[in-house]
Amino acid sequence: MKVRVEMLEVTSLVIPEGRLDFAAAVHFEQRLAEALDVAGASGAAVIVDCAWLEYVSSAGLRTFLVTARAAERAGVMFALAALTPAVREVFELSGFNRMIPLHEDRSSALELAGTRAGRKARLVVANETAQLPVLTRFLQEFWSAAALPAEPAQAFELALEETFVNIVLHGAPAGSARVEVSLHLSGGELALTVEDDGPAFDPLSVPPPDVTARLEDRPVGGQGIHLVRQVMEEVSYRRLGRRNQLRMSKRVDR
Amino acid sequence: MFQIHLGADGEVVMTGRLDATQCEAALEFLNARAAPRVIDLAALEYIASGGLRVLLLTQKRARADGRNLLLVNVRPPIHDILRYTGFDRIFDLTRAAS
16 A cells, blocks of 8 residues: 655645555554644644545554544544545444544545634625624634734734725625635735625726825725725735635735 | 713714724714814724724814814824825824834
8 A cells, every 4th residue: 555645734634545454554554643743743634535545444444543542632633535435334334434534525624624723714794884893803713713913913804894895885785695704824924815796896996096185185985995905915806707806915924 | 892982171082993883973973063173092993994084074074164183192003094095194193102
């Protein structure tokens, strides 16, 4: 049996190929233990992608159980993904599926690992102003879960508010559409993505306000997206099918 | 949590977070009386464009009365927002001692 180990951002991905029988079990258990050591030191997860695992003997099953227990002690997420029907049946017959989390595919396991590590979060709300405090709380909770420095928090609160209020005021009729907010922390950069299913609108196409205008010449609106551009490092708009997507990002590790 | 009230010398005091959900209440309070001479922002933690609009409308009202609104004790994060929008040029302001 061959075993590959890939290091992703918050996950050690272990990929066994072939037959996990008695002869292969000792070596495999060792690889899992190494992956667990690495993950434990960095708060990451260990996920075994079983898509190429053809067979698991009882000795093979035991290696998963030993690792699951060690992971629990170390506070590391441990899960299996993409089991073939034959291998899944072995887990179900032995009852091991109740002791070790099994995911349908690799991506759902990785997604969960990201959420657990405080690197990703997602929230869907209706497009009405009353939801703003919910969004602010969502952002603040992410901030403490990810232990981010306090200083850049305000920029994200502002960007989220301005984007959301724009969607409520200028998008679909209030309460009739959904707004999806997601946060993704990667390599010291935090990305805030806001998607809505209202009519196509690129807020970046609006010309910036004249910040030197005299009071008499000042319109009372139109500052929102300008502020977002000021407080974020990168802002980009995409139309994705029937949705608007605005992505805003900034480094948060200073 | 946002609060707005009158201070001992008749100045308007704003505290907390002036986000989009609080602007209507703030405007209602301000419009119920003559435009103030002074707004104390020492305890204002957060402002967004909706809050800037409240300040702008109040300044326009003050100017109509031949006066100029003074923002006092403006903290650095709030001052940044005023600066980004050029509002630091249309208000007289004093910054909070840091």
